[in-house]
Amino acid sequence: MRQILFVLMIGVCGTAVLLRFGFWQLERLDWKEGLIADAAQMIELAPVPLPAAPDPEADRYRPVVVSGAFLTDEVHVLTSTREAGPGFRIITAFITDDGRRIMVDRGYVTEAARNTPRSGHPARVTGNLNWPDDVTSSTPAPDIAANMWFGRDVTAMAAALDTEPVLVIAREDTGDGVTAQPATAAFRNDHLGYAVTWFGLALVWAGMTLYWLWRIRTRKV
Structure with a gap:
């Protein structure tokens, strides 16, 4: 028993x-x-001017519109697409009309186009604020000398580009052969x-x- x-x-x-x-x-x-x-509901809201102090929680995926100019400083984040294969996300420093330096995720280029010169030019960008969680404990550290990053670490990228820790993911193509990859409500x-x-x-x-x-x-x- x-x-x-x-x-x-x-x-x-x-x-x-x-x-x-x-x-x-x-x-x-x-x-x-x-x-x-x-997130899906936030993405579909009407774009607003860039908040003075974006909050990573309250403003994640918030649609914004910024006017200013792209600079030539950029970081390259390793990525891939189902259609085109391996490539890089181009994260570029952007100076707004009121003098703020932020970052814009312009989208995807192929490996061959990674080092194609992209000159700075005036632009009006509509996109979504985001603080991606690409980086985990297993993500390699970026190779700063080779300008190769393995995830979008907003704080680290901002330090490298001397900008605010603010990232706008462009909704539409911004020129220079870069294909926009708009923000989506895609979570694991x-x-x-x-x-x-x-x-x-x-x-x-x-x-x-x-x-x-x-x-x-x-x-x-």
């Missing part, structure tokens, strides 16, 4: 823990879907898959517990 109670306790506790992880992932799924919906959302995995493990754990109990009973018969 003691052995049966021990197995039953292990089985119930293990199954409960695994189920809790599964339900937690469903909660995270609801949270992430809410973020995606909020693997929570449903994780939930299914935890629920599957809970089912296996419960099945193994029942099998173990059955083996105990058959040995005693």
